[in-house]
Amino acid sequence: MADTIEKNVTRGGQFLVKETKCEDIFTPEDFSEEQLMMRDSVKEFVDKELWAHKDRFEKKDYAYTESSMRKAGELGLLGVAVPEEYGGLGMGFVSTMLVCDYISGATGSFSTAFGAHTGIGTMPITLYGTEEQKKKYVPKLASGEWFGAYCLTEPGAGSDANSGKTKAVLSEDGKYYSITGQKMWISNAGFCSVFIVFARIGDDKNITGFIVENDPSNGISMNEEEHKLGIRASSTRQVFFNETKVPVENMLSERGNGFKIAMNALNVGRIKLAAACLDAQRRVTSGAVKYANERIQFNTSISSFGAIRAKLAEMATNAYAGESASYRAAKDIEDRIAAREAEGTSHQEAELKGVEEYAIECSILKVAVSEDVQSCSDEGIQIFGGMGFSEDTPMESAWRDARIARIYEGTNEINRMLSVGMLIKKAMKGHVDLLGPAMKVQEELMGIPSFDTPDFSELFAEEKGIIANLKKVFLMVAGSAVQKYGPELDAHQQLLMAASDILIEIYMAESTILRTEKLAKAQGEDKVQEQIAMAKLYLYKAVDIVNLRGKEGIASFAEGDEQRMMLMGLKRFTKYTNLPNVVALREKIAEKLVAENSYCF
Template identity: 80%
Template sequence: METTEKDILRGGQFLIKETLSEDVFTPEDFSEEQNMMKEAVIEFNDREIIPNKARFEAKDYALTEDVMRKAAELGFLGVSVPEEYGGLGMGFVSTMLTCDYISSGTGSFSTAFGAHTGIGTMPITLYGTEEQKQKYVPKLATGEWFGAYALTEPGAGSDANAGKTTAKVSDDGKSYVINGQKMWISNAGFCSLMIVFARIEDDKNITGFIVEYDKENPNGITLGEEEHKLGIRASSTRQVFFNDTVVPSENMLAARGEGFKIAMNALNIGRIKLAAACLDSQRRITTLAVQYANERKQFKTPIADFGAIKLKLAEMTTNAYAGESASYRAAKNIEDRIAMRQAAGNSHQEAELKGVEEYAIECSILKVAVSEDVQHCADEGIQIFGGMGFSEDTPMEAAWRDARIARIYEGTNEINRMLCVGMLVKKAMKGHVDLLGPAMKVQEDLMGIPSFDTPDFSELLSEEKSMIAKLKKVFLMVAGAAVQKFGPALEEHQQLLMAASDIMIEIYMAESAILRTEKNAKRFGEDSQKVQIAMSKLYLYQAVDIIEKKGKESIISFAEGDEQRMMLMGLKRFTKYVNYPDIVDLRNEIAEKVKSENKYCF
């Protein structure tokens, strides 16, 4: 059936419209081709990356480069690149899947892979002229060249547009001369091409350039020493200095002053891909923790039988399941939006740009949620291993160190939290998402008399879906009142923005898990999804706790008197269960399943 615009929710609309379970994509929906790609990537990871973990941890940068070349030979670097430029031309879900399963062996390779395929290659694919694409993209897709992305500077991190690197037009107008310094540049040590951002004269916004780099003829480019980092140790990370580096005028990427736009859109793609890159790490950490807990005996009992350990295993497993559910839901939305735009006559470039940009809110949500879940997963993994977890001889400490960067790069989680709400408000102002109407309706609900009828929750997950609908009212109540009170000055209230974004994040993640479970229960039978039902209920219960806390924090920060009392009463009403789940039973059920399978098994 042909997809039309009305069939696909726009970015952010999940907060104001109900999503049906049959309309979400899940990992169980992978095509035969996608499953074959998944198996190929897992096999590559198990052969080339996992056995070499010690070498990656010993900062073997040459190994990272060598494994990147092997990945290129199998086509993994070109999964998302159109066939006419040497790639496989696969859809967005397949690119997510590849990023997901190739990234779990070590954060070092994951970072090199993500930097090259995402922010190193995609800006040219999406913004380059036909000549630029023909010249550079095939080399990047086949691994003949590797790419890097030079945006961050000592004085320009989260404030990406504050860069001081300059590009001065030559006297004959045929080239630009770049001077400046970049830092934290992934792949700098072995790249042949950099996407470099610099300011021309007194332009308000930076401009992007494609800059070739040849060690034998460096053209004024010098590299700092490899950075010594907490994690991702074999990911080449260097400072890059430009001293009168000459770049042909035809290597400007997009138009003058559009560098900031390129940077932001590249980061949108990077954010959802980063979420994907954290997923299989969670699966593998959970599997290793389960296996250790089954083998390790204390007081003549496997520690996996202890309730304190079951709690950890259940929550690690549940968070991984929710992260998968939400990541692939968003990926398919993006893929469908791209297909819809191409069907309407957009070029591949326009369609992909607009497709990803449409779901920038979801990209930020996923980046925050999954990066924090993988850190928590690794932390609990260390705890389950006990003293052994602190040793370099077991895999947990490296996983913990590697996970830490995920909350920083592709925009810190604090920036992404504020972006979530900021982008939603901008969408509302443009008329893309009607926030005002639903927010006003929630205000009317608060003034009305609540129903005391006992609802019918006989259908599978019906109480959970009802709770999701109420949690959306919490967000609309808080965000609606905050926008009314502060207007454009809302962006100055960062703690309020972050609290509101946590509400939004938990709604999206919990709803995604519930919809995935409901869809699979309908087609595979409820009995086959018993543990998935338990995970969906457990995740939601914890989401409700977070939303209640963040809602209260928000309300008392800007409302007072009768308005505050009314909103707090509404918060209590909207976060109250009719039938509270027994979360201890839920955790035990989930833990027993992974314990018996001796692995993450979803």
């Protein structure tokens, strides 16, 4: 069983150097009956309990956020990823992504509370806790009897998480630690029952994690609620610990393992954050389509105007691409977990290593989808015009709520640099062969290009060739940069950012092409013309981004003949034989949206 899974599962980062067949990826069209039922029950909860009371969240009704979380707990939604032996549903990674996706569409306030609790509030105990810790805390967290919060960020420790100053001092009798320090931007702080707190013991190089029950009489105090641009009803406070006593048995994992816990929690958080941005895009797109159909100007609905139709098409395309890539990665993670469990690895270790394997994809998704949801909400406001700027329409709050997604779970700048850095480290460890393919690209640059006319008779034949060439662009730019700068590459952040954007576009575009190819084979090309148009439209835009960022990267480190050769290669690798009619592609997508009066893919 394990051997079979291992053969079919691409390792993290290998998408860059290994051809993936459409049959080997998971898509939203592959949801099981159980998953579809789960999706529908989540949508019903969101429509009834969240969307119908959206104004309460915008008016900072923290109590309603808390009560809604309790209702989610009663429905079992807080324990989807928790093993059954600790009171959860024990569902697979794809199912946990699905719930995170559809429960997050109505309001960023609830989405943040849900994500903080189920992810960084509960998961560290589930994955790193002792059996006693899991039995004591996880069932209460899974049911919604208790809520969790995560105390990592400090005034002087944000992206540099391991630089925290909070101290943990062991008592003379060795029975407890006294924790003293200040934490900020703590989601769920106002109603949580237990904190995951990171503190440094002595002069340890790395921080240590602790499970701390929220007891004000034990040296725990808080500032008032923060007043934020968005996610207004998400409880966010500063938390102060003043010699807070924590039993030694509440240390999470081992001493000095806190930084590892924090980083692995962020890996899961990043892909879940991508999922949490998907239904928001669907709802904003649907709202924009409905408004465009109803809004009459110059004696016709504005949905008939090309400028509006272009926006709707782009919004839907980005949402479709985000779905395609997110669920592709989710199933890869689920399969990796299954492979490790089949080898006899514990569920804890299998899930940790499974997610860690795809940390590159998690960072890619976090960046791409968080930026797409911001763009989607921004265009939603534009389609609504002056009304979009009003609090009376949902676009304004959607835009404000979307803004935080580019900051938390590691800023998009950090994640961009991480994605390339992690890929290079994987290559150095021999987990991904970048050197061989990069050398082949160098040989190709020195050789004579082929003038044969390629066969584009099959669906996406040209597009797949372009994807393969975009991968060559990354190998050319990143490979040359590594040769030039070696271990000093980290200091060249703008170059890393350019390389990362190329990597992101490759993964997103390829995922969209593969999903659509699989769909076309299952349903017939004539039934999925709009999806084909979206896949081609996304790739067209991706090629432009790769071309632009490739030029920036090359110009930053190459000169003379080397630069000319690489720029010629870039031109060759970003060239279409048959340039698509982008206007016609957008028109086809928009026509379907307008006819269906919603996001319908």
